[in-house]
Amino acid sequence: MARELLKGNEAFAEAALRYGLEAYFGYPITPQSEALEHLAKRMVEENRVFIQAESELGAINMVYGAACCGVRTMTSTSGPGFSLMAEGLSYIAGSDVPAVVVNMQRGGPGLGNIQPSQSDYFIMTKSAGHGDFHPIVLAPANVQEIIDMMGLAFDLAEKYRTLVLIAGDGSLGQIMESAELPPMQPFPRPRPDWALTGAVGREQHIITSLDLSPEGLEKTNLRFQAKLAEIQKNEVRWKEYQTEDAELLLVAYGTVGRICLSVVREARKQGLKVGLLRPQTLWPFPSARIAELAGQVRGVLVSEMSAGQMLEDVQLAVLGKTPVKFYGRMGGIVPMVDEILAAVKDMEGGTGK
């Protein structure tokens, strides 16, 4: 396939379709509506299912229904819509069905605004709904990566029969850059044997998150936890840039991770040995590698478009081995390279150099 100039929202939508998306259910919300609009056209052209739902509650429960049938299904939204979906996300997690949700984060809380943000880290990684569960949370930093992660998201969702979230932000949704889409995958895909397909010559299949017996529900939860442990063992992903000799470590994901790559280059030019770790999975989190690097560097700087949410996971990984500082912008402001670089230099000042 050739490289094309693609907008983030349209790119992930088209990629999802090419990776075998059979049913999309969505509700318009800025800054991801181009995905809904793209699929409104393309899903119909490809004779697949598209519905603009009555609300994000409707959308996520349509996804839940289609997921129970074992098809590749997804929705996409932004913060306020994601909050509404929490109910459905919990039920999806509680009934072992695979589904994918893209959240193009915007400024919050409340209606907030429509500018890029990373302030949904907590709700996505730690509290996507009631009950004990974590979705897998993927964090792309550019248009090519969100394209590639759509395929990964469906594969992981099906491999573990779990919920996979893609943590984008308004900037990633709106940016246009050169990227390559995958070829069209074979379609339709076979339905898995656990799915609701009609009980022809077999016992009925029941998909429910209900278990009224405490012993039964504890057993189910232990099974969920074992699944999550397996995911933590196998699916941690991150990228490192110039960490080999780094004396200071930057940790940032998504759009800020991308900006921090420029910070590293600029810092190196100025003789500062700065490296970057960019988590590609926010859950499971690359804690072990961050802990390792914490033993090597004189300090860690976390940067996010939030008040410091991923920061807590970095602190937990570092466990006080080295100072952890934070530089964040909120309200939809994207931090500039020189701002973060200044924070790096402050840190150098504060760590005894």
Place this chain on the structure above:
Amino acid sequence: MSDVAQIPENMELIYQYPDSMTKKSTHYCPGCTHGVIHRLVAEVLDELGVREQTIGVAPVGCSVLAYYYFKMDFAEAPHGRAPAMATGIKRVNPDKIVFTYQGDGDLAAIGTNEIIHAAHRGELITTIFVNNAIYGMTGGQMAPTTLEGQKTTSSPFGRDPRIAGVPVHISEIMAAIPAVAYATRQSALDLPGINKTKKAIKRAFMAQQQGLGFSIVEVLSTCPTNWHVDPWDAMQWAKENMIPEFPLGNTKVSDAVAALKV
């Protein structure tokens, strides 16, 4: 069909479990009509020969465990969301029969958005809506269909319209929606009512089979436990009080549905 080992030659088997039901004992209270309505749905699915092609969606409420009693593929929806889930299921399985089974709290309060929009999209699903004017499972609170003056644990002085508004009439709301092919209100309060209910359920599923549009059967029911009366008195109370508020009969029958030979 039958698992009765041997029927003597001079006898005939005239009544048994429908194939579409499991043999589990239900958890419903004595006098509750959920069991009757379950059986009617199961008999209809048997008669249409579609058990293996049917996927049901259970609600949250007393019938949350409906999938233990229906012998077919089933999902259990979040409270009120069954029509949205059923939409997802049906759209990826257009050749299947998909139905939701919902109570009045589930469908007429928390789930109004989902049911109204599923109906407006003309989803080719069937909804069985059981209305007993109270929240049963949570212990007898006021429902959207609770009658004016009716005492419940959350309307202890009787439902006061100045505080709690007036009963929601789902079948009449459905009648106003062009994409609804069939909406009817029946009752499970006596034998004639039960027979008519079965016919209505059959018409509703046939409408789905023929792709005629969204179909919904409201069934007036009782809750002896939370009404604090015995089952017989509950039936009488419902006839005397619920039917005047919720008149029986069709509120919407499209020409194509009317032409169905049930």
